Amino acid sequence: MDYQVLENEELIVNVLNKGAEISSIRSKIDGTEYIWQADGKFWSRHAPILFPIVGKLKGDQYNLDGKTYNMSQHGFARDCEFQITNHGSEFLAMTLKEDDESLVNYPFKFELTIEYKLISNCLIVRYFVENREENNPMYFAIGAHPGFNLPLDSQTDFNDYYLEFSPQKTRNFIPVTEEVLLQTDKTVKLTDQIYLVNREMFSEGVLIWETAGNTRVELKSDKTEKAVIFDYNNMLYLGIWSPYPQEAPFICIEPWCGVADTFDSKGDYTEKLGINKLAPQEKFQSSYQMTFK
Template sequence: MTSIKHRKTGIEYLWQGDPDYWGRHAPVLFPIVGRLKNNQYTYQGKTYSLNQHGFARDQVFQVVSQNENEATLQLTATEETKSRYPFDFSLLIRYVVSENSVQVTYAVENRDTEEKMYFSIGAHPGFNVPLTDTTSFEDYYLSFLPRETRKLIPLEGLFVDTANKTIGQTNTPMALSRKLFEHDALIYETAGTNTFSIESDKTTHKVSVTFEDFPYTGIWSVAQKEAPFVCIEPWFGIADTTDASGKLEEKTGIQSLEPQQNFEAHYQITVD
C-alpha cells in the first residue's frame, strides 16, 4: 500500500514515505521480522544472510487478480531468494477495500513435498501524525482495546530482551511523545483480538488497526528526527533475542509449516 485517502475529506492516512525520515509506506516483513544477529542465521548446518525484515518488501510481486475493490499479489521462491532463504514458498497478499476500511490478508504456502518450512511475517503500516493541519503530534494518543495490561518486551540495542519483560500500561490511553521511541520500538505481546488506534480529542479523525492472534505488535516512530508518523505493526515473529542461538528453527517467535501446508492471517485498517 502507498496511500489510504478519504475521498470526502481528502485526508491521507498512510505515511507517504519521505526518505528524510523513513522511505517506506507499509512494507510486508517476510521471511523474518526484525533483525538477526550479524544479519545471519543457520539452517541444516549452512549459514544464510538476511537483512532486517527480510526481502519481500523489496521484491516485485505478480498480480494474481484485481477488481475495483480488491487486489491479490503473489511472490514465489526463486533461485535468488533460495540463496538467502532455502524454502520453496508462495506468499499471497490480498487487499480488500470496503467503505472506510482495508483488510490485508497474508497467505503463506510451503510448496515443498518433504521439508518443513520456517518463517515469520508481519505488517509495518505507517500513519500520518498529525492527521490535520490544526493538530500536532503531541495532540494524539494511542488507544488499546481491550483495555488491559500487556507484556512489554524491551530492546537491548537491536535485539529483544525477553528475559526482562515488564508490564505495559495499555489499559489506559498513552499520550504520544518523542520520548516514547527514544529506544526504538515499543513491542507488546498481543494474544487474542486487539485494536490499536491513533486518535486525538482535538479532531474526530483517527486510524485503527485490528488484528487477531498476532503474537507481537510493534509501535514505532523515529524519535531523533521528530518524524510525523507512527507505525502500528502486528507481527508473527520478532527480532533475535539477546541470547539467540542463530538457528532458524530455534528462533523466538518463528512459525513453521509442514510440507504442502498453508498459513493465513489478516489485519484491518479503519479510518475516520
C-alpha cells in the same frame, strides 16, 4: 503502471507492485492522506511487508541444517516484484514465489499472497503463506509495517495523539537493545490501555508488546475526529515506531506474526522466538483490518 488502485465511495488506495506495498490511502470525502509519503529525510518507505523475518536477526544471520544464511532486517519480500493474481475495483491479490536469488539465503520453495479488500472506510489485509516443499518443513515470520501521517489534520500536532489498546488486559512489553534485539530478560507486564504519543517514547527504539487474542489499537486525539483503528486476532506481536531523535511526522503501527531475535539468540532458525512452522504443502493465513475516520 507500477502500482494498482482500489477504490470505493470512501477511500482510494494505491498499492505498489514492488513489495505489494501500500503507498497511499486517501479519503474521498475530505482528501485526507493517511499513509506516510516516504520522505527519505526520515524514512523512504510507506508500508513494507516483512517476510520471511520480522525485525533483525542477531548478526544478520541464522543457522539451519548445519548451514549459515545471511538476511538483512525485515527480509527480502519488501524489495521484490509481486505478480497480480486477482484485481477488482475493491479487491487486489498479489503473489510472490521463490526464485534463484531468494533460494540463496532462504532455502524454501514458498508462495506468499497478499490480499487487500476495501469495505466502506475499512481496508482488510490478508496474508497467505504456503510451503511448496515436498518433504521439508518451512520456517518464516510475516508482519506489517505501515506508517501513518501524524498529525492527521492541520488542526493538531504530533503530541496531541494517543494510542488506546483494548480489550483491557495485562500485556507483556519487551524492550530492545541498541541493536534492536529483544531484551526478553527485561520483559515487563503492563496494564495500561492508553499511551500518550510523544517523541521521548521512542528514545529507546521500537516499542514491542505481545498481543495474543483479539486486539484493537486506536490512534486518535481528543482534538480531532480523525483516527486510524487496527483490529486483529491472530498476530502475536505489535510494534510501534517513529524515528528518534528526528521529529518525523509519522508513526508506524505494526502487527506481526513473528518478531526480532532475542539478545541471547544462538541463531538456530527452528528455535527462533515467534517463528512459524509449516509442514510440506501446508498453508498459513493471518489478517488485520484498518479503519479510517
